[in-house]
Amino acid sequence: MLFDNDHDDDEDATFVIQRSTVSNAFLKHVPTGRAAQASLLVVMTTFTYAESDEDYKGLRYQSGFGNHFSSEALPGSLPVGQNNPLVCPYGLYAEQISGSAFTAPRDNNFRSWLYRIKPSVTHEPFTPRFPKHEFLVNDFTASEKVDTTPTQLRWKPMKIPESPTDFLEGLFTICGAGSPFLRHGYAIHLYAANKSMENYAFANADGDFLIVPQEGRLLVKTEFGKLLASPGEIIVLQQGFRFSVCLPDGPSRGYVAEVYDGHFRLPELGPIGANGLAAPRDFMVPTAWFDNTQYSEFKVVQKFGGELFEARQTFSPFNVVAWDGNYAPYKYDMKKFCPFNTVLFDHADPSINTVLTLPSERPGVAVLDLVVFPPRWLTAEHTFRPPYFHRNCMSEFMGLIYGSYEGKAEGFLPGGSSLHNCMTPHGVDTITYENTIARGCETPTKISEETLAFMFESSLIPKVTKWALASPHLDKDYYKGWVGLQSHFAIENANGRT
Numbered sequence: 001m002l003f004d005n006d007h008d009d010d011e012d013a014t015f016v017i018q019r020s021t022v023s024n025a026f027l028k029h030v031p032t033g034r035a036a037q038a039s040l041l042v043v044m045t046t047f048t049y050a051e052s053d054e055d056y057k058g059l060r061y062q063s064g065f066g067n068h069f070s071s072e073a074l075p076g077s078l079p080v081g082q083n084n085p086l087v088c089p090y091g092l093y094a095e096q097i098s099g100s101a102f103t104a105p106r107d108n109n110f111r112s113w114l115y116r117i118k119p120s121v122t123h124e125p126f127t128p129r130f131p132k133h134e135f136l137v138n139d140f141t142a143s144e145k146v147d148t149t150p151t152q153l154r155w156k157p158m159k160i161p162e163s164p165t166d167f168l169e170g171l172f173t174i175c176g177a178g179s180p181f182l183r184h185g186y187a188i189h190l191y192a193a194n195k196s197m198e199n200y201a202f203a204n205a206d207g208d209f210l211i212v213p214q215e216g217r218l219l220v221k222t223e224f225g226k227l228l229a230s231p232g233e234i235i236v237l238q239q240g241f242r243f244s245v246c247l248p249d250g251p252s253r254g255y256v257a258e259v260y261d262g263h264f265r266l267p268e269l270g271p272i273g274a275n276g277l278a279a280p281r282d283f284m285v286p287t288a289w290f291d292n293t294q295y296s297e298f299k300v301v302q303k304f305g306g307e308l309f310e311a312r313q314t315f316s317p318f319n320v321v322a323w324d325g326n327y328a329p330y331k332y333d334m335k336k337f338c339p340f341n342t343v344l345f346d347h348a349d350p351s352i353n354t355v356l357t358l359p360s361e362r363p364g365v366a367v368l369d370l371v372v373f374p375p376r377w378l379t380a381e382h383t384f385r386p387p388y389f390h391r392n393c394m395s396e397f398m399g400l401i402y403g404s405y406e407g408k409a410e411g412f413l414p415g416g417s418s419l420h421n422c423m424t425p426h427g428v429d430t431i432t433y434e435n436t437i438a439r440g441c442e443t444p445t446k447i448s449e450e451t452l453a454f455m456f457e458s459s460l461i462p463k464v465t466k467w468a469l470a471s472p473h474l475d476k477d478y479y480k481g482w483v484g485l486q487s488h489f490a491i492e493n494a495n496g497r498t
C-alpha cells in the first residue's frame with residue numbers, strides 16, 4: 001500500500017439473507033435444457049464458498065473517483081519512474097490495459113499498468129463455451145430474442161435458483177438497446193445465484209458492468225484486488241477486467257447495467273455548487289492482492305459480441321502483484337449519497353438524484369444514468385410530494401433494494417423491477433394518490449432510512465427479452481394500480497379537488 005487514504009471494510013457488518021427454495025421462475029417457462037434442468041432439481045440449501053474468512057475480512061481500499069492510483073502487494077514491486085522497465089521488480093511482467101483509445105482527451109483517457117507473474121496472453125486458444133448461455137442478449141438491433149412494447153411492465157422478485165448456479169450462469173437479460181459492435185447502447189440484466197464462481201474468471205469485452213446487489217453480499221476478486229459489496233452498494237467492473245464473483249453469504253441476487261459506449265462519470269453539479277450528491281471520496285478502489293497458486297486448470301471466460309468464449313491456463317489471472325493507473329474497478333455505497341431537493345414547493349425531477357452518468361454525444365442526454373431514491377425529507381408546501389404523473393422520452397427501468405418505493409403502495413417489491421418505456425405514461429398508483437391527498441403536506445415527512453430504490457434511465461429505447469415478457473413473474477395486473485384513479489373534476493370547484 002502506497003497511500004494512506006485506504007479504508008477497512010466493516011468487519012462487524014452482517015447481512016441476513018433469506019434463502020429461497022423456489023426455482024427460478026423467470027426461466028422456468030422457457031423450454032430449454034437449462035430451464036428444464038432447473039425445474040427438475042430438488043431444493044438446494046447449500047452454497048459454495050470455499051475460501052477462508054481471511055479472504056474478505058478487513059479488506060483495504062483506496063478512495064476517490066477517477067484518481068490515478070498506485071498499489072503494491074509486495075514492497076518495491078512497482079517500478080519507479082517508468083511504466084515498463086527492461087526488467088521489472090521481482091521478475092514481474094508489465095502489461096497495460098487500455099479502457100479508452102490511446103489518443104482520447106486526458107479527462108477521458110483510462111489505462112492501468114499491471115505488474116503480473118505471467119502476462120494475460122499465456123493461455124490456450126479461445127473456444128466457444130458450452131453449454132451456450134441462452135439468456136444473454138447483447139445486440140438488440142438484430143436479436144430474435146427480443147420484442148418491443150409500450151406497455152407498463154413490472155416484475156415480481158426473481159427467485160434464487162434451486163440448482164447450483166453461479167453469478168454468470170444466473171445472469172439473464174431483461175432489456176436493452178444498441179449493440180456492442182457499434183459501441184453504443186446498454187443491456188439490463190438480473191442475476192440470481194447460489195454459489196461462487198469456481199476456478200474460472202469472467203471478462204466482458206463488450207462493455208462495463210454496474211452491479212447492484214439486492215440480496216446477499218458479493219465478494220469480487222479482480223486483477224486489481226478484492227471488492228466486497230453489500231446490498232445498498234454498487235460495484236463497477238469495466239470492460240476487459242477479469243473477475244470472479246464469490247458469495248460469502250450464499251444465495252444472492254441483484255441487477256446489472258451493462259454499457260457499451262464508455263465509462264460512467266460523476267454528473268455535473270451545475271448550480272448545486274462544488275459539493276453534493278455522490279462525493280468522489282466515497283468511491284472505493286481495491287488494493288493489490290495476488291494469487292500465485294498453480295491450478296490444474298483455470299478458465300478465463302470472455303464475453304465477446306454477446307457470445308461466451310473460454311480459454312484454459314494453469315494459473316490464476318489474479319496474479320497482479322502491483323498496479324498503477326486510473327482504469328480500475330470500484331464500489332460505492334449509495335447510503336452515502338447526499339441528496340438535494342426542493343425546500344419550498346413542487347417536485348424536483350429525479351435527475352437531482354443522479355449517482356453516475358454515461359453521457360451520450362448529445363449534450364445533457366445520457367446513454368444511461370444511475371439514479372437513487374434515498375431516504376430524505378419531503379418538505380414542499382402546497383405540493384403533491386410523491387413522483388408526478390408523466391410521460392418521458394427517456395426510458396425508465398427501476399429496481400428496489402429494500403423497503404418500499406414512495407410512488408407505489410403495492411406490488412413493487414424488493415428484488416422486483418419495472419420498465420416504463422419511452423413515452424409510456426406512469427405515476428403513483430391509486431392508493432398512493434388518495435393517501436397523499438388525504439394526508440396533505442402541512443408537515444415535513446421523511447422517507448424512511450429503511451428504503452432504497454434506484455433507476456436506470458436511458459435515452460435509447462429498450463427492447464425486452466421474450467423470456468422476460470413471458471415470465472410468470474411479470475405482473476399482469478400492474479395496470480390495475482392506475483385504473484382506479486377517479487375523476488375529481490368539478491366545474492363549480494375552481495379552487496381544487498372536491
Ligand SMILES: O=C(O)Cc1cc(O)ccc1O
Pocket residue numbers: 348349350386387388390396407420426427455
Ligand atoms: O417514475 C418514477 O417513479 C421515477 C421518477 C421519480 C420522480 O421523483 C420523478 C419522476 C420520475 O420518473
Ligand SMILES: [Fe+2]
Pocket residue numbers: 390392396420426
Ligand atoms: Fe418516471
